[in-house]
Amino acid sequence: MQPILVAYATTEGHTRKVAEFIAERLRIRGHRAELVDVATPAAQVASGTYQAAFVGGSVHQHKHQDALLHFAKSNQAWLAAMPVAVFSVSLAAAQDDMDSRIEARRLLDEFVVETGLRPWVVRNVAGALKYTQYDYFKRLVMRLIAKQRGGSTDTSQDHEYTDWDDLEAFVDEFLAEAHLPGGRTR
Ligand SMILES: Cc1cc2nc3c(=O)[nH]c(=O)nc-3n(C[C@H](O)[C@H](O)[C@H](O)COP(=O)(O)O)c2cc1C
Numbered sequence: 001m002q003p004i005l006v007a008y009a010t011t012e013g014h015t016r017k018v019a020e021f022i023a024e025r026l027r028i029r030g031h032r033a034e035l036v037d038v039a040t041p042a043a044q045v046a047s048g049t050y051q052a053a054f055v056g057g058s059v060h061q062h063k064h065q066d067a068l069l070h071f072a073k074s075n076q077a078w079l080a081a082m083p084v085a086v087f088s089v090s091l092a093a094a095q096d097d098m099d100s101r102i103e104a105r106r107l108l109d110e111f112v113v114e115t116g117l118r119p120w121v122v123r124n125v126a127g128a129l130k131y132t133q134y135d136y137f138k139r140l141v142m143r144l145i146a147k148q149r150g151g152s153t154d155t156s157q158d159h160e161y162t163d164w165d166d167l168e169a170f171v172d173e174f175l176a177e178a179h180l181p182g183g184r185t186r
Contacts, residue, residue, distance in 0.1 A: 002051040003032035004180075009039060009057035009065035014128040015089045018162065022054055022087075025171040029182025038071035046071075048078030052178050055079070055117065056087035058127055059104075064088065064111050072115035079117060083178035086112060086119040087170065094126035094161035095149055120177045123170040126161035133158070 004026050008019035016037070023033035034050070036042050038057075057068035072079070088111065092104035104124040112119060129151055131139055143153050152159040175183025 001032060002049060003034045005034050005036060005046060005050040005053040005055075007036045007038050007043065007046065007053060007055050007068075007071060009068035009071075010037070011058060011060055011065065012128075012130045012133050014130065014160070014162075015056060015058045018087070018089055018125055018167065019054070019056065021164065021167055022171055025168055026175075026182075029171070029175060031180070031182065039065070039067040043067075043071055046075065048081065050082060052083040052085075052174075052180060053079055054085045054087065054174070055119075056089065056125075057111075059088060059090035059092065059107055062107060064107070069111070069115060072111075072117055076116045083120045083174070083180075084117055085121045085123070085170070085174040086117060087123045087125050089125045089127040089162075091127050091129070091145070091149065091151060091161070093124035094151065100149070121170065121174040123167070125167060125170075126163060128161060129159040131155040131158055 006019050006023045008015050010016045019035055023035050026033040036046050055072055057064040088108040090104050092100040108122055108124055129142060129146060139155055143155055147153050172184045
């Protein structure tokens with residue numbers, strides 16, 4: 001059985017954790033999963049030898065990583081020939097208000113349009129505040145944003161908002177849509 005690609009971009013590391021979770025769920029469902037950080041040389045050797053692919057990154061200053069855009073665009077031809085799922089990690093996705101939800105979805109949709117990907121399933125994934133990893137200035141800015149948007153302002157520790165059950169449901173929905181073993185809808 002050909003592997004399923006999980007290609008991701010991360011800036012502070014949380015999307016790596018999300019991608020690892022997706023890969024682990026795929027393995028539990030009986031698939032081979034190949035994790036690729038698109039900012040590493042491993043991304044250059046990725047080709048159409050997969051049966052399906054997850055592609056995702058995180059939002060910083062209202063856009064996804066350039067490396068993710070580059071990866072998706074330059075591999076668009078073979079990605080178009082297989083079932084693809086797209087995920088976008090952001091703090092907007094962690095907020096309950098409608099404006100933030102619309103913003104998170106808009107950024108994901110823009111990514112899809114710009115790259116020409118045709119995902120079968122998409123997901124906005126609530127991200128994390130990694131205060132302990134930010135430099136002084138970034139910590140100040142993120143604390144201010146968190147204060148305005150209802151996130152935690154306790155900078156002594158990191159805060160994760162990801163709904164892991166929903167992420168598992170995303171994997172299962174995609175497998176079901178793509179008619180791959182292990183898929184189920186809830
Ligand atoms: C400098 C900076 C800018 C950010 N800008 C946005 C933003 O414009 N919109 C948003 O929803 N989240 C924003 N975030 C939140 C990130 O998307 C969130 O922290 C995510 O978990 C980062 O994932 P990563 O660790 O994989 O890079 C920002 C975070 C940082 C540190």
